[in-house]
Amino acid sequence: MNRPIISLTTDFGNSHYVGQLKGVLATLAPEAMVIDITHAISPQSILEGAVILQDSIPYFPAETIHIAVVDPGVGTSRGLLAAQIGTWTFVGPDNGLFSGVAREWPIKKLVKLQERRWWRTTVSNTFHGRDIMAPVASHLAKGVPIESFGPLLKDMLRIEIPLPDVLSLATHDEVLVKGKTLFADSYGNLLTNIRERDLERLLALSPNRALQVMVTDERDSRRILCVFVSTYGESLPGQLVSLLGSSGRLELGIVNGNAAKMFPLGATVSVSC
Amino acid sequence: MNRPIISLTTDFGNSHYVGQLKGVLATLAPEAMVIDITHAISPQSILEGAVILQDSIPYFPAETIHIAVVDPGVGTSRGLLAAQIGTWTFVGPDNGLFSGVAREWPIKKLVKLQERRWWRTTVSNTFHGRDIMAPVASHLAKGVPIESFGPLLKDMLRIEIPLPDVLSLATHDEVLVKGKTLFADSYGNLLTNIRERDLERLLALSPNRALQVMVTDERDSRRILCVFVSTYGESLPGQLVSLLGSSGRLELGIVNGNAAKMFPLGATVSVSC
Amino acid sequence: MNRPIISLTTDFGNSHYVGQLKGVLATLAPEAMVIDITHAISPQSILEGAVILQDSIPYFPAETIHIAVVDPGVGTSRGLLAAQIGTWTFVGPDNGLFSGVAREWPIKKLVKLQERRWWRTTVSNTFHGRDIMAPVASHLAKGVPIESFGPLLKDMLRIEIPLPDVLSLATHDEVLVKGKTLFADSYGNLLTNIRERDLERLLALSPNRALQVMVTDERDSRRILCVFVSTYGESLPGQLVSLLGSSGRLELGIVNGNAAKMFPLGATVSVSC
Numbered sequence: 085m086n087r088p089i090i091s092l093t094t095d096f097g098n099s100h101y102v103g104q105l106k107g108v109l110a111t112l113a114p115e116a117m118v119i120d121i122t123h124a125i126s127p128q129s130i131l132e133g134a135v136i137l138q139d140s141i142p143y144f145p146a147e148t149i150h151i152a153v154v155d156p157g158v159g160t161s162r163g164l165l166a167a168q169i170g171t172w173t174f175v176g177p178d179n180g181l182f183s184g185v186a187r188e189w190p191i192k193k194l195v196k197l198q199e200r201r202w203w204r205t206t207v208s209n210t211f212h213g214r215d216i217m218a219p220v221a222s223h224l225a226k227g228v229p230i231e232s233f234g235p236l237l238k239d240m241l242r243i244e245i246p247l248p249d250v251l252s253l254a255t256h257d258e259v260l261v262k263g264k265t266l267f268a269d270s271y272g273n274l275l276t277n278i279r280e281r282d283l284e285r286l287l288a289l290s291p292n293r294a295l296q297v298m299v300t301d302e303r304d305s306r307r308i309l310c311v312f313v314s315t316y317g318e319s320l321p322g323q324l325v326s327l328l329g330s331s332g333r334l335e336l337g338i339v340n341g342n343a344a345k346m347f348p349l350g351a352t353v354s355v356s357c
Numbered sequence: 358m359n360r361p362i363i364s365l366t367t368d369f370g371n372s373h374y375v376g377q378l379k380g381v382l383a384t385l386a387p388e389a390m391v392i393d394i395t396h397a398i399s400p401q402s403i404l405e406g407a408v409i410l411q412d413s414i415p416y417f418p419a420e421t422i423h424i425a426v427v428d429p430g431v432g433t434s435r436g437l438l439a440a441q442i443g444t445w446t447f448v449g450p451d452n453g454l455f456s457g458v459a460r461e462w463p464i465k466k467l468v469k470l471q472e473r474r475w476w477r478t479t480v481s482n483t484f485h486g487r488d489i490m491a492p493v494a495s496h497l498a499k500g501v502p503i504e505s506f507g508p509l510l511k512d513m514l515r516i517e518i519p520l521p522d523v524l525s526l527a528t529h530d531e532v533l534v535k536g537k538t539l540f541a542d543s544y545g546n547l548l549t550n551i552r553e554r555d556l557e558r559l560l561a562l563s564p565n566r567a568l569q570v571m572v573t574d575e576r577d578s579r580r581i582l583c584v585f586v587s588t589y590g591e592s593l594p595g596q597l598v599s600l601l602g603s604s605g606r607l608e609l610g611i612v613n614g615n616a617a618k619m620f621p622l623g624a625t626v627s628v629s630c
Numbered sequence: 631m632n633r634p635i636i637s638l639t640t641d642f643g644n645s646h647y648v649g650q651l652k653g654v655l656a657t658l659a660p661e662a663m664v665i666d667i668t669h670a671i672s673p674q675s676i677l678e679g680a681v682i683l684q685d686s687i688p689y690f691p692a693e694t695i696h697i698a699v700v701d702p703g704v705g706t707s708r709g710l711l712a713a714q715i716g717t718w719t720f721v722g723p724d725n726g727l728f729s730g731v732a733r734e735w736p737i738k739k740l741v742k743l744q745e746r747r748w749w750r751t752t753v754s755n756t757f758h759g760r761d762i763m764a765p766v767a768s769h770l771a772k773g774v775p776i777e778s779f780g781p782l783l784k785d786m787l788r789i790e791i792p793l794p795d796v797l798s799l800a801t802h803d804e805v806l807v808k809g810k811t812l813f814a815d816s817y818g819n820l821l822t823n824i825r826e827r828d829l830e831r832l833l834a835l836s837p838n839r840a841l842q843v844m845v846t847d848e849r850d851s852r853r854i855l856c857v858f859v860s861t862y863g864e865s866l867p868g869q870l871v872s873l874l875g876s877s878g879r880l881e882l883g884i885v886n887g888n889a890a891k892m893f894p895l896g897a898t899v900s901v902s903c
Contacts (some may be wrong), residue, residue, distance in 0.1 A: 138655065143649075318705075
């Protein structure tokens with residue numbers, strides 16, 4: 085049998101909280117391979133966590149167990165869940181963190197984490213990742229069936245991950261796609277909710293891919309047009325450009341610069357040709 | 358036999374120094390599982406390293422070999438040691454870094470690292486983690502007895518990790534616990550030296566857990582009262598709260614904010630009911 | 631057979647891009663041990679990446695496969711390569727990133743990555759680390775011969791990693807070594823292009839190692855003399871010192887401070903006795 089794989093996606097930063105959680109995994113499932121997806125989710129940003137999970141898990145093998153901890157409600161009445169979605173298993177808070185994943189892949193089984201015998205004996209009020217999720221993931225990795233961890237759930241909480249508007253402007257035989265910036269990556273590039281598939285009609289109308297991307301900062305009504313390119317290497321340092329990034333999202337970036345300092349999260353991005 | 362486990366706790370940041378140390382471990386003990394506790398100890402803060410080790414190693418299995426490198430005296434006459442404390446083995450500088458661990462668990466054996474045949478052939482003046490500690494930990498992982506690395510030591514250097522004062526105020530049938538902030542975590546929460554056990558009498562006097570926590574910034578005598586809650590999720594964004602955190606320490610935090618920017622390390626924290 | 635080892639050196643920061651790349655490795659080569667050298671190369675700094683690789687790979691066992699991604703030209707016509715240099719194999723862009731390695735160890739075989747059957751089916755324009763380099767490294771780890779990945783290359787692109795000048799001042803029977811600062815490490819120490827071997831004649835002339843190190847900031851012609859010490863622990867907090875660091879490079883540091891904030895990259899460093 086292959087070694088089980090457990091991935092981690094959290095907002096813990098570079099802290100020893102990651103180490104404590106890994107200590108629990110090493111104690112209970114020393115045979116598992118543990119892979120950090122990232123610990124740099126902006127603190128308590130469920131939306132960012134949801135989108136990053138959605139964009140990252142396709143690169144993991146079937147049967148990977150994904151622990152995700154962005155959990156501002158830890159210790160309150162929010163539930164915890166284990167979920168089979170697509171070909172993977174997820175363990176985390178029932179707070180919408182898996183909304184992006186569930187939009188792309190079918191939910192096969194949802195379980196509310198309730199059976200305390202699988203948890204650490206002492207459960208803190210503030211760190212369920214270490215005290216509940218890591219032990220549950222370890223036992224899943226050892227082959228304990230998902231139903232053992234608690235009762236089946238009908239559904240989980242979803243957050244709204246905004247979809248872009250695709251508008252047909254009939255008088256001009258044009259299409260306009262309107263979305264917004266979601267979060268910044270480690271290069272300062274702003275990722276949007278506009279995906280490659282949302283631009284299909286536009287790209288079909290514009291065979292040489294000469295799209296116009298307009299960013300509007302609602303705070304001061306500033307509007308900036310940026311060039312649509314196919315890769316950053318085509319652009320001059322300092323230039324604001326937009327392109328379809330590595331996860332198939334339209335993103336805004338400044339070569340050798342930081343677009344995230346120029347526009348806020350939630351700025352409107354309009355694409356036309 | 359289980360795979361040996363080697364953990365790392367350093368102030369190296371995200372640097373290639375971590376990679377070089379891991380290269381040595383992969384060369385000498387490729388069968389070991391290497392786990393980062395954290396590399397984000399504030400540079401050269403032995404106190405922070407000592408407390409984070411004390412709080413983190415309980416989550417690791419027996420026989421884990423913990424390498425810890427917060428080593429401002431590297432290359433000077435400060436010694437290096439290997440230590441069996443509790444059920445684990447530690448390798449690091451003899452500068453007080455294991456003071457917290459030794460307060461909680463019994464020292465079973467202390468050895469001064471002196472036998473150069475276990476070290477890298479070339480030892481730099483500034484990176485004993487890579488050149489001495491990693492090779493020693495690798496050989497420990499391979500089963501070399503701790504006595505092989507040098508002569509037994511009677512004791513190691515300790516730093517003072519301040520304990521809180523628990524004061525009985527007889528006239529009022531009250532208890533006052535006085536401690537201080539020790540360091541900030543990755544969320545900007547301030548961890549203190551007041552532990553759950555220090556508050557036991559206070560919590561017994563106050564069955565509904567209505568504690569009063571007063572923080573005094575000695576620089577300007579500013580005093581701020583904060584609400585004692587059981588978890589961050591109970592509080593409003595921006596509110597300064599205190600709670601018993603995941604390591605059993607009283608901590609100060611601001612929901613969606615950064616308490617570490619508000620108070621200095623060493624600020625006095627008084628708890629009454 | 632030993633487990634294959636794959637190392638990672640990138641400018642991705644703490645992002646999920648690292649996680650996605652590791653997901654591909656875990657899918658295609660789950661038996662490999664994956665080790666992060668660092669992900670904190672300054673964004674798009676090929677020079678810093680080249681020097682850090684040169685300084686770090688000697689600590690890795692023979693046959694390690696090193697993936698390196700500092701790739702501002704991703705998606706343009708720059709090539710990708712696999713290279714046997716020294717006892718290791720390298721996978722990365724043909725943009726000079728392996729110039730430091732190739733200066734120290736002999737190139738044995740160079741291959742242009744061209745055979746798409748070893749790549750991910752879908753290749754993005756902006757993330758060849760995930761879509762090409764990780765699959766190629768995985769197949770190398772599984773024993774696919776390097777020639778399978780594309781045609782042999784005669785040479786690869788090199789960047790200039792400046793060498794210091796070693797000047798003999800005949801009239802004074804003196805030697806002057808002139809170099810420059812290259813990049814800052816995670817402690818804020820400035821690493822230079824002056825290596826221990828460049829100082830050999832100077833050190834021979836000065837048996838008590840009393841070197842004089844002068845730093846010149848060309849922007850304002852400010853010149854600062856710093857003490858040459860053998861380790862940071864010998865110095866007072868706040869003092870600017872220079873020493874031979876753990877990779878054998880002359881470096882400038884401030885004990886408990888940040889030398890990188892004091893001098894720019896490229897500042898001239900002159901050593902005499």
